[in-house]
Amino acid sequence: MSGTLIELPSVERKLGKTMVTLIKDDLTALPVDGFVFYAREDLALGSGYGNAIQQRGGAAVKKELDAIGSVGMGEAVITTAGAMKARYIIHACGPKFHEPDLEAKLRRTMRSALELADRHDLKTVAFPPMGYGFYGVPLDLCATVMLEEIAAVLEDRTTSLEKIIICVTDKREYDAWKDRVAQFFG
Amino acid sequence: MARERSWRAQKVIERLEQKVNRQVLLSLAACVHCGMCTEQCHYVLANPDDPTYAPAYKADKLRKLFKAHIDWTGRAFPWWVGARSVYTDEELEDLKDTVFGKCTNCRRCSFNCPMGVDMATFNRLARGLLVHVGIMPEGVATVAKDQWEIGNQMGVLKEDYLETVEWMEEELQDEFDDPNIKIPIDKKGAELVYTINPREAKYDPRTIAEAAAIFHFAGENWTMVSEGWDMTNFGLFNGDDELGGACARRVYDAARTIGAKRIVISECGHGYRSTRCEGPNWSKTDLPDIEMESSIITMLRYIKEGRIQVDKSKNSIPVTYHDSCNMARSCGMTEEPRELLRLVCSDFREMYPNRQQNFCCTGGGGAMSMAEYAPRRLKSAKIKAEQLRATGAKIVITSCHNCVDGLTDLIKHYQLDMEVKQLVDMVYNALVVPKPAPKVEVPVAVAPGEIPAKALAGYKVLVIDDEPDVRTYLRVIFKDKGAEVLEAPDANQGWRQIRDQKPDLVTLDLVMPHKTGEKLYWELRKDEKYKNLPIVIITGYGKTDKPTVRFHEFIAEKGIPEPNAFLEKPIDPDKVIETAIQVLGTRIPSDQIQ
Incomplete structure (x- = not known):
């Protein structure tokens, strides 16, 4: 595969022993311990990242999800990542399409995903902008909640997480996140 | 209360x-x-x-x-x-x-x-x-999510896209016997960035190769890009301005990174409107140093400037033109495609009403992604079918991928005797380029795996099959071995090609709309002129069907001879080539017959 056309420097900030990093890349192609998939309650993978998981990961992921069945709002479940470069996928079910109690649900989802990653001793975990894009979570709210919850989890406990990656898809998203990450962590 | x-x-x-x-x-x-x-x-x-x-x-x-x-x-x-x-x-x-x-x-x-x-x-x-x-609708959600998260509306992964482009480059090099024909990717400093509809990468890569050949022979300094290559924009269809802005920005950012002066948008009505007209507003982007144009304008300019030569007698089948709603009504592009058509086709027939008053292909507005409304859509296509039928044309040309799918669907539904093409197909077909004389090798029966690279050079093969994917696949297989390949999407057009183009070998599907392959086979075998034309039946049936028995019963009933060979789908490329070589035997290639 050819390299990346639009190369953007990662933005990195250390919080305790954990590095929080913003990158522009392909979430489902990252060589990480785990990445987070913004899941539906019925755990159907669908299109978008779900499509990439099926194409790159093979049938194994869906099989595991079928066995699990469903996930509650704000909760997360974990599967292997099939043939992908990542080892695990954390399927975190967050709020969608401006539903009521959006912020509280998003916080719970973020917290569940981070805690599940920690419980499985993952060292590197990558997040998409949670709920932003197709599911309509406003970018400001998404960034605020994600960064605050990451900070809260890292302050609350000793964690296995050495690196938390926020992986955006394009330069537009990167530009919007860059200053927010820098400002939040100082 | x-x-x-x-x-x-x-x-x-x-x-x-x-x-x-x-x-x-x-x-x-x-x-x-x-x-x-x-x-x-x-x-x-x-x-x-x-x-x-x-x-x-x-x-x-x-x-x-x-x-x-x-x-x-x-x-x-x-x-x-x-x-x-x-x-x-x-x-x-x-x-x-x-x-x-x-x-x-x-x-x-x-x-x-x-x-x-x-x-x-x-x-x-x-x-x-x-x-x-x-x-x-579920389909709208599927497409929008793919475009948000994968970066293109058909969820084509980067590795698959790049592999397809590379494949098309190899095809071109092989076809023109010229290793210098390239489809550049991410070439910094290129003057022009060519953006496409993901449908091209996923279902119809032929148009990528055709455009690449046109750029090559025009001597263009051009490139495709590994990201921001999808100029379509589902934000136009689902009313999501933020998605609209995201899609447009990806295209603009890629072109700016290349340092290009021009973004050329392949033939897609909503893609053109979204990228060139609406995108700067949705994305709040100014592009003072980059021009954006439809590939229609690019091709027209190349011909007018003498950068490519065309011969319109190569496109002699009657054609008509369908104005895409976004191109004609929303962007005012009605005359340029006609000017180009008249330069590359010898029998252009206007459709009525036309231009801004043309009727929709019925696949617009994202309708092709909404399966639940398909019966309603096809019913509403009656007026379009009547318009098409009245032209008497055998090919309808359109500059929009949605229209290609919408028209193809309604042509099948209303059983019209025509196929859908785009302007790039016609320009490519009319191209006049110096071709090196093919090196003819006399085909001989060979063991599998030992087929000479150009075993079918000089031969003309006609593929008759209603499935575009099958035609494309067979075309690639035969071209790889040096054959010139003709295509027909149904039996009637196959008959015409046999009469006009005199192929050396015909591959014939049996199950096709309008007229079956069996019927065409029967007509050919009872025709004095074509009774010895080499024909290989390539057809697909379910496991419970008995294709050989059924076909043999048919030809026994009609009292006509067996075909030269009978192959079942799925297609085994080696088997197809071995069979073609055996069938052609020592037949003299058509290009050597005076």
Whole structure:
């Protein structure tokens, strides 16, 4: 595969022993311990990242999800990542399409995903902008909640997480996140 | 007591108040219900007794909401002006059925409205209100999510896209026997970035190769890009301006990174409109140093400047042109495609009505992604089918990938004897390029795995099959071995090609619309001139079918000889080539017959 056309420097900030990093890349192609998939309650993978998981990961992921069945709002479940470069996928079910109690649900989802990653001793975990894009979570709210919850989890406990990656898809998203990450962590 | 409202209905109302602008407000306020729009809509023409298809009726669904919550007349005299709010998710589902399932945003009604009501603009707005709260057809959700997260609307992964482009480069090098023909990727400093519809990468890569050949022979300094290559934009269809901006920015950012002076947009109506016309607004981007143009303009310029030579006698089959709604009505591009067509086709027949008054292909506005409305869509295509049939053309050309799919579907449904192509196909076919003389090797029977590289050089093979994927696959297989390949999507066009092009070998599918392969086979075998034409049957059947038995019963009943070979799908490329070599035997290639 050819390299990346639009190369953007990662933005990195250390919080305790954990590095929080913003990158522009392909979430489902990252060589990480785990990445987070913004899941539906019925755990159907669908299109978008779900499509990439099926194409790159093979049938194994869906099989595991079928066995699990469903996930509650704000909760997360974990599967292997099939043939992908990542080892695990954390399927975190967050709020969608401006539903009521959006912020509280998003916080719970973020917290569940981070805690599940920690419980499985993952060292590197990558997040998409949670709920932003197709599911309509406003970018400001998404960034605020994600960064605050990451900070809260890292302050609350000793964690296995050495690196938390926020992986955006394009330069537009990167530009919007860059200053927010820098400002939040100082 | 105030009636309870669902959260979705509440959010729709709040969103409406944010999204209404001057253009929408005028259109919502200006309708006088004169009915001039009614007869302009292809849905109405197919459903004359159903008033719910009338543009004014459809528009009233949103207008009632506007009156109830924004317009002062609705607040003062709601009963008088028909103001009506929404309360339940069921009412929103009903609105979805109208704005997604009964309108393709084609704007034909707008062009014939004496008050200038722009139905498509506020129908798009209504779609956006529903998408905001997650109410949309499943197919719309699928495509939008792919475009948000994968970066293109068909979810083509980067590795697959790059592999396809590389494959097309190899095809071109092989076809022109020239290793210098390249499809550059991410070439910094290229003057021109060529952007495509992901449908090309996924289903019809032939158009990528054709465009690449045109750029090559024009001596263009060009490139494709590994990201931001999808110029389509589902934000136009689902009313999501933020998605619209995201898609457009990806294209612009890629071109800026290359340092290109020009973005060329392949033939796609909504992609052209989104990237060139709407994208800068949605994405809040200024592009003072980059021009954007349709590939129609690029190809036309190359011919006018003498950078490529064309011979229109190579396209002698009667053609007509279908104006895409976004190209013609929304972007005013009506004359350039015709000028180009007349330069590369010798028998162009106008369709009536045409240009801004043309009827929609019925696949516009994202309709091809909404499977639940397919029967409704095909019923509404009756007027389009009549338009096409009246031209007498055998090929309908269009500059839009949605139109390609919409027209292909309706041609099959209404059993029209024609196929769909794009301008790039015609320009490519008319190209005059110095070709090196093929090195002819006499084919001999060989063991599998030992087939010479150009074993079929000099031979002309006609592939008759109604499945475009199968034709493409067989074309690639035969071209790899040096053959010139002709294609026909049905038996009638196959007959014509046999008469006009005199192929050395025909591969024939049996199950096809209009006329079956069996019938064509029978006609050929009883024709004195073609009774010895080498024919290989390549057909697909289910496991429970007995294809050999059925076909053999047919030819026994008709008293005609066996075909030269009989192959079943799925196609084994080695088997196809071995069979072709055996069938052709020592037959002299057609290009050596004086």
